[in-house]
Amino acid sequence: MKVMEETISGAIVRRFFNKLERHLSVDVAIVGAGPSGLVAAHDLALAGYNVAVFESKLAPGGGTWGGGMLMNEVVVQNDAAAILHEFNITTVPFDNQYQTVDAIEMASGLIFGARKAGAVIFNAVTVEDIAIHDGRVCGVVINWNPVARLGMHVDPIVIMCRALVDGTGHPSEIVQKAVNKAGVTIDSPTGGILGEKPMWMEDGERTTVENTKRLYPGLYASGMAANNVQGGFRMGPIFGGMFKSGRKIAQLISADLSHD
Numbered sequence: 001m002k003v004m005e006e007t008i009s010g011a012i013v014r015r016f017f018n019k020l021e022r023h024l025s026v027d028v029a030i031v032g033a034g035p036s037g038l039v040a041a042h043d044l045a046l047a048g049y050n051v052a053v054f055e056s057k058l059a060p061g062g063g064t065w066g067g068g069m070l071m072n073e074v075v076v077q078n079d080a081a082a083i084l085h086e087f088n089i090t091t092v093p094f095d096n097q098y099q100t101v102d103a104i105e106m107a108s109g110l111i112f113g114a115r116k117a118g119a120v121i122f123n124a125v126t127v128e129d130i131a132i133h134d135g136r137v138c139g140v141v142i143n144w145n146p147v148a149r150l151g152m153h154v155d156p157i158v159i160m161c162r163a164l165v166d167g168t169g170h171p172s173e174i175v176q177k178a179v180n181k182a183g184v185t186i187d188s189p190t191g192g193i194l195g196e197k198p199m200w201m202e203d204g205e206r207t208t209v210e211n212t213k214r215l216y217p218g219l220y221a222s223g224m225a226a227n228n229v230q231g232g233f234r235m236g237p238i239f240g241g242m243f244k245s246g247r248k249i250a251q252l253i254s255a256d257l258s259h260d
């Protein structure tokens with residue numbers, strides 16, 4: 001008869017490694033559990049794809065928790081609020097264009113919604129590199145965040161994927177690996193990363209969605225990463241563009257994977 005401690009440890013180990021094993025090769029790997037990545041994960045999982053999200057922080061949610069300057073309310077446009085309602089997140093009308101959302105409800109609702117749709121989130125896992133084979137991005141190289149932060153000399157493991165989304169926000173870390181390390185030419189005006197421009201909410205919101213696209217075979221960017229790649233303006237604590245970007249990248253990937 002096992003003692004309780006052994007049963008509890010065994011349950012965690014077996015269930016976790018079963019989950020990891022089922023995601024060693026996925027349809028879609030999403031790097032970053034910010035708002036755009038979470039909406040994309042939700043939509044792709046609902047469409048029936050095997051989706052894994054890798055988030056380097058302990059708590060998924062990205063830049064959603066703190067509202068504006070730690071005042072934990074955020075703003076969304078009327079049309080984007082409809083996406084939040086699909087996640088059962090409550091929005092409160094502010095004027096005839098905008099609605100406000102409790103940032104904690106939004107962050108937790110997006111995480112819960114993505115998970116319930118079937119996407120699996122691996123938290124405290126950093127994507128430190130990508131795999132490119134024969135002119136196509138086909139995997140992510142992962143390690144525990146504490147291993148990376150402590151600078152431990154530990155080799156990573158690799159998760160293979162049919163499509164990879166850079167949802168890392170402002171730094172677009174994954175596209176940087178493709179451009180700077182693999183030396184590939186991406187679909188941007190220069191073939192490289194233009195870099196984010198300063199604050200212009202209206203323009204930044206519009207271009208976040210326009211800039212959401214496939215950049216290279218197998219490689220896509222959403223949210224602020226997409227805007228950084230194409231040289232768009234930043235927009236601060238208004239989030240409609242992020243949700244629409246997540247939805248758009250899910251639609252693009254669904255279309256591409258259905259032709260594979």
Ligand code: 48F
Nearest residue numbers: 032033034035036055056062063126127168169223224236
């Ligand atoms: O920045 P983030 O929230 O992504 P987003 O979907 O949304 C941007 C907004 O939050 C905000 C804004 C709205 O107006 O401008 O900034 O573009 O979330 C990015 C997530 O990616 C994680 C990071 O911890 C964050 O939670 N991340 C970044 N690099 C890595 C990573 C990496 N190498 N591996 C794993 N996760």
